[in-house]
Amino acid sequence: MEHRRARICGGPGWSQGGPPGMRLWEERRAAGRVPWPSTLALAVFVMVGTRFAAQGQDREPLDTFGRLLLVAGPAVLLLRHRYPVVSVFGVAATAFVYFAAGYPYGPVFLTVAVGCFAAVVSGHRRAAWWALGLLWAGHLLIAHWLYRYLPPGTDDSAPWGQEVFVTACVVAILAASELARVRREVWAKERAERAAAERRRADEERLRIARELHDVLAHSISVINVQAGVGLALLDTDPEQARTALTTIKSASKEALGEVRQVLDTLRAPGAAPRAPAPGLERLPELVEQAAGTGLRVEVLTDGEPRPLPPGTDLAAFRIVQEALTNVVRHSGSRVARVRIVHAPGRLQLQIDDEGPATGSDAGGSGNGLAGMRERAAGLGGTIEAGPRPDGGFRVRADLPLRPGESM
Template identity: 70%
Template sequence: MQEQRADVPRRWPGPPWWNRESRGSRLPWRSTLLFTAFVIVGTHFSALNQKGERVDLGPLAYALLLVACGVLLWRQRHPVPVVFTTAVAAMVYLGAGYPYGPVVLTVAVGCFSALVAGRRKAAWTAVGVFWAGHVLVSHWLYRWLPPPGDSPPSWGQELVIATWVVAIVAMAELVRVRREQWARERAERAQAARRRADEERLRIARELHDVLAHSISVINVQAGVGLALLDSDPEQARTALTTIKAASKEALGEVRQVLDTLRTPDAAPRAPAPGLDRLPELVEQAASAGLTVTVEGEAPRLAPGTDLAAFRIVQEALTNVVRHSGSRRARVHVEAAEGVLRLRVDDDGPASGTDAGGSGNGLAGMRERATALGGTIEAGPRDDGGFRVLALLPLKAAAQESIERKEDV
């Protein structure tokens, strides 16, 4: 595993005061001072119990204790030098014959910090050096080192100490692994949140495009009619303006519904989502734009998501006919067979521009809606002229969606 940078400040597992930093500094002064006091006091009481067996505490002993504890101030920024310094200071302290005590905890804290920071090789090496030095002093060099007349400890005692060291290292490894799991989980949650936000933005953009493209196309056509007939046929111009008012009102209502969902995402929509039962309204709006629409077939009962997608696909297809086709007639065929809802929208052409049938966000939005339900969209010129949009939406997925919505209720 790639080691993390040692100079990046980190927060460590433990109570809040352990990570609290003094104002204006990022060094863990408080926790280090408390730990230093504990080590010095604990060493003092340990020396009382070992009086006559080990060398009395002196200036050198306290200096080594202060070095081993004080260097822990930089355990978060520079864990590698810290763990080696604590190991060397503790080894010199014990080699000088001073009493056994909490000094070994400085090595444990340094090793723990290095392991949590991802410096596994340095931590294991420092612990190995400390352990080898301890064995070397206790079983060989003790003859020439203070205190005089010292005898080597039993190997059973060495085994107990080794077990204690391994337990500390294993705990540090466990904390390191757990921290990595937390980091991965946070990254996955953040990625899932970004994905949901992207999907929601796409859904809103698609809804706004479908609503505005259709309504503005109708408004554009009627505005042209009104301008052309304003002087020669004021009554027909008035009818065009009435159509513009109705279309703009409907578009504003649907846009407001989408925006209300943004403001209060947990609130229920004020109006039901449109579906194929509103095809007569589409036919009427298309007629006001000069397009005659014939509807063939009848849609079955659909789940809300599929019903909305089918309505938007038909709406966008008719909008494309109004905007891009020279034909003033269109046919909508609805059929449900073999578990598939077939929507077919035909016009007789010819194209009124180079982007006949639409080639921008409209067709892309239709494909996204169909793909989201496991369906397909085919759009292109017909052999006999004109343009066709064919959507195939699975009814099985729609039925499953309906069941899930009922279960949620």
């Protein structure tokens, strides 16, 4: 019972864009379909209901013209999805003629409520208000002034107390229609926000994967490029050194393939746990060894007491150091790079220096390395400073905050 009540009141059953009935109405209206089943059911209900409602009323008996009017209202409602304005004025005019002809009161006014609801929900509020207002005004004229000239001949002026009920019905129809319109707008806004959030998450995931692939491939291919050049230069004069270069190429390419496969696995199975842990600063010795294979000596200095880092911060720190060393291999003539890691309270600071000078050569980079480092740091609420040092060379400095509550 509680589950059912939750669905009726807009709980879990309405979480995907409103109640099922409203979603179906929206889909059919958007597709421009003619609502045959509901309109036929309404026509049958009006015909049968009017026969029962006519009993005890001192009104004109229901003849062929009256039955045609009862059918005409639902027939006009077939247009309520494509032409809601025509529909609401049509059913209002049909109901007015039916009432003016002196036929029995009954569910004929239900067609007006349906037409008004369709017009308001589809955004044609003024049309619905005008149609219902004109019908209400026409009812007042007929019930209190024109009844002398209209059938049935024995009809008297309607009591004014009856108009309170009629007015309340008119207000209730408009209020229900407006409530449905507001709910529809809220659902449409929620759907748009969900779609925008999905697009935003997709963009962020695409950017994350692009950064990962760039950092993995840029570093590994730079090492391969340097070692391939060494191997070609020493292939004839120093075969043993050339063999060492080829061994480094094999190792770097194998590592790159493994990391690329890990990134691609996340695309094939979104949300699945990675098969291998994400790299972190514990793999810094591997970077130092790979850099040594290219002829770059890396000195690592650590200040403060090392401690476990949050996974996101650990990965970002590793990638920043990796990209900075890759840029040294590509663009600097220095054979020495210094990496300084500072474990400060609530922060992790990185500094990568090389003595230069810049080679000025095109090493085949994409130019997105520094931008990727800044995006990684910004994603953690940190900053990146990168640029030439006053005494020559190049420096990359990163400041990454450790958020409270993260594992340390």
